[in-house]
Amino acid sequence: MALEKLGKALNSALKKLARSSTVDEATIKEVVRDIQRALIQADVNVRLVLQLTKTIEKRALEEKAPAGASKKEHIIQIVYEELTKFLGKEARPLEIREKPTVLLTVGIQGSGKTTSVAKLARHLQKRGYKVGLVCSDTWRPGAYYQLKQLVEPFGIEVFGDPNEKDAVRLAREGVEYFKNKGVDVIIVDSAGRHKDESGLIEEMKQISEAIKPHEVILVIDGTIGQQAYNQALAFKEATPIGSIIVTKLDGSAKGGGALSAVAATGAPIKFIGVGERIDDLEPFDPKRFVSRLLGMGDIEGLLQKLEELQKEREFKEEDVEKFLKGKFNLKDMYAQLEAMGKMGPLKQILQMIPGLGYSLPEDAVKVGEEKLNRYRVIMDSMTEEELEHPEIINYSRIKRIARGSGTSVKEVRELLNQYNQMKKMFKGMDKRKLSKMAKKFNFGGLGI
Ligand SMILES: Nc1nc2c(ncn2[C@@H]2O[C@H](COP(=O)(O)OP(=O)(O)OP(=O)(O)O)[C@@H](O)[C@H]2O)c(=O)[nH]1
Numbered sequence: 001m002a003l004e005k006l007g008k009a010l011n012s013a014l015k016k017l018a019r020s021s022t023v024d025e026a027t028i029k030e031v032v033r034d035i036q037r038a039l040i041q042a043d044v045n046v047r048l049v050l051q052l053t054k055t056i057e058k059r060a061l062e063e064k065a066p067a068g069a070s071k072k073e074h075i076i077q078i079v080y081e082e083l084t085k086f087l088g089k090e091a092r093p094l095e096i097r098e099k100p101t102v103l104l105t106v107g108i109q110g111s112g113k114t115t116s117v118a119k120l121a122r123h124l125q126k127r128g129y130k131v132g133l134v135c136s137d138t139w140r141p142g143a144y145y146q147l148k149q150l151v152e153p154f155g156i157e158v159f160g161d162p163n164e165k166d167a168v169r170l171a172r173e174g175v176e177y178f179k180n181k182g183v184d185v186i187i188v189d190s191a192g193r194h195k196d197e198s199g200l201i202e203e204m205k206q207i208s209e210a211i212k213p214h215e216v217i218l219v220i221d222g223t224i225g226q227q228a229y230n231q232a233l234a235f236k237e238a239t240p241i242g243s244i245i246v247t248k249l250d251g252s253a254k255g256g257g258a259l260s261a262v263a264a265t266g267a268p269i270k271f272i273g274v275g276e277r278i279d280d281l282e283p284f285d286p287k288r289f290v291s292r293l294l295g296m297g298d299i300e301g302l303l304q305k306l307e308e309l310q311k312e313r314e315f316k317e318e319d320v321e322k323f324l325k326g327k328f329n330l331k332d333m334y335a336q337l338e339a340m341g342k343m344g345p346l347k348q349i350l351q352m353i354p355g356l357g358y359s360l361p362e363d364a365v366k367v368g369e370e371k372l373n374r375y376r377v378i379m380d381s382m383t384e385e386e387l388e389h390p391e392i393i394n395y396s397r398i399k400r401i402a403r404g405s406g407t408s409v410k411e412v413r414e415l416l417n418q419y420n421q422m423k424k425m426f427k428g429m430d431k432r433k434l435s436k437m438a439k440k441f442n443f444g445g446l447g448i
Helices: 004-019 025-041 046-060 071-086 113-126 142-154 169-181 196-213 224-237 257-263 287-295 299-313 317-324 329-341 346-351 362-380 382-387 395-405 411-426 431-444
Strands: 101-106 131-135 157-159 187-190 215-221 242-247 269-273 279-284
Touching: 004 025, 004 287, 025 046, 025 071, 025 431, 046 071, 046 257, 071 287, 071 329, 101 196, 113 131, 113 142, 113 187, 113 215, 113 269, 113 279, 131 142, 131 169, 131 395, 142 157, 157 169, 169 187, 169 196, 196 224, 215 224, 215 257, 224 242, 224 257, 242 257, 257 269, 279 287, 329 382, 362 395, 395 411
Parallel strands: 101 187, 101 215, 131 157, 131 187, 215 242, 242 269
Antiparallel strands: 269 279
16 A cells, blocks of 8 residues: 555554544644654655644644534544645546547656556556557667566557657657557657756657647656655646656655655646556545545545435424424334435444444444344334334234244334334433434444
């Protein structure tokens, strides 16, 4: 996984939060300090770290958790949101709009450029595009053979001439060649042997002028950490159509520094390299990346589901009245269960709740999910009258319901007990307490 070490450190900071019994100022400050330490160790620029953690701390201390979410959940949400913003906020996918779309890749020698070109070609091929590669590296004859070797197994053609000395001419001829072949995407790989960024950018300008690419992609070595800032900035200023691939994020201790430094320039990171194999290239999406980094499953999904859950949890005024008068029936309970069912497998929901996913024993989740299903099956075998007036369900009805639903008398009784308990609790409660309890019941009252 990319940035494994940073992920682990951030994850343990949040785990500590999830485990703490209270969430006060001292807890928040400790979490923030842990996050600071983790980021600085990943070579993220200290000034950026301080800015980021100050925002997290301020929000965590000042903002109130939205209804239905705990303070812990809210803090995790804040950390997630701020880290996402830190890495560019939105995904900026590579778009293939025209046929052919011409891409030019540049990058300093050793950055992983040639490998990334092969990976990108394969990535696009897997998405159904026919891709042609042009090697315009006139400095290193081996580059052509290296590229060929990488993509040959996939039937991707490489245009090049190891004896040609004019990079601009090679690039132009290569693009013409593939245009005539009707490919969807042409990727032109330029030379990496430049003494510095200015040489690199100069060649990029010349080739750009000749082939008019739709996009220029800079490949940056993720192991250089925050030094990536200057490279990305110089590049961003030189081309209005630039995007970036940050390589070697697998196992690099400084990858977090490189990613955040590039993001700080505002240049879009479109892919990250996460290994030496041809498939080790991932489209970069800050949201998904941060969710995975924090090791908390799909947090985006969680936020959405929390929102839905909250809507479902909101008891209508008339419902509250009804419950207060003790008129809560099985149908009402059924509606609650159905609302839960709509939101997908319970286990999945529970796992997405930061903090809970860690502590939840597998058995508890299984029982909850199974029980919910059984309740539903049992209620499907009840008549309308029984659902509305459960008090009429006597022993012979229980036997019939058990038979009809393929369950047992014991299970039908269990459901009725659950109902009676809920009803008893609703009765005689004040409004405020009731809505609080209702929220709890959606998760806690069903034997989960
Ligand atoms: N672990 C890891 N290694 C990578 C990644 N990308 C590239 N590499 C390795 O980095 C080394 C240099 O990669 P090349 O593709 O030859 O890069 P380059 O030197 O920029 O290419 P040119 O400038 O064209 O010569 C190779 O050993 C690659 O296997 C990555 O994402 N992860």
